[in-house]
Amino acid sequence: GENVEQHPSTLSVQEGDSAVIKCTYSDSASNYFPWYKQELGKGPQLIIDIRSNVGEKKDQRIAVTLNKTAKHFSLHITETQPEDSAVYFCAASLGTGTASKLTFGTGTRLQVTL
């Protein structure tokens, strides 16, 4: 089955700096890669996703890049703000239908300091 590794497990950055979180996946058939943000005491929420037919996707201050050859994808957050502090999870799956099972990484706790 799919295995997703995520690094680093914790990341501390100063407000205004950039943050990068990296994930690798094992199954070359996987073609859907979402990123979720989980705030304290809440459920995860999708912030951005990318499909294997594109190499990069941006949404304001966040971007995701995908390298299919190397089987890794990364989340980039620019101009970090205190409200970006949360746990971030990457995930991978084959397809997006209801039978597609997402495999999650182990999470990165991001702390943005003033």
Add this chain to the structure above:
Amino acid sequence: DGGITQSPKYLFRKEGQNVTLSCEQNLNHDAMYWYRQDPGQGLRLIYYSQIVNDFQKGDIAEGYSVSREKKESFPLTVTSAQKNPTAFYLCAGRRDRGSGELFFGEGSRLTVL
């Protein structure tokens, strides 16, 4: 408000007791999922259901049971056979032919004393 509603938010039980966690949705999602979250281990799939009266085991189904008698409801029972039940449990829904996004509830924290 539309969403995934989990209850209770916190639950304490004695070892050996079965407990049932509730998950209700009013988003008309076809599929529903139960995940377990432990520190440093990410989210692991327990069970999922694509349609009423049908469900499949996930990666860590042992010691858990589910039912899907209504589209809106997907309760999870943590049985006494689950060796280490203390965890944060998350329910999610997903629309068929949708974007692939999982919509999560706010979770239930179960502590077994």
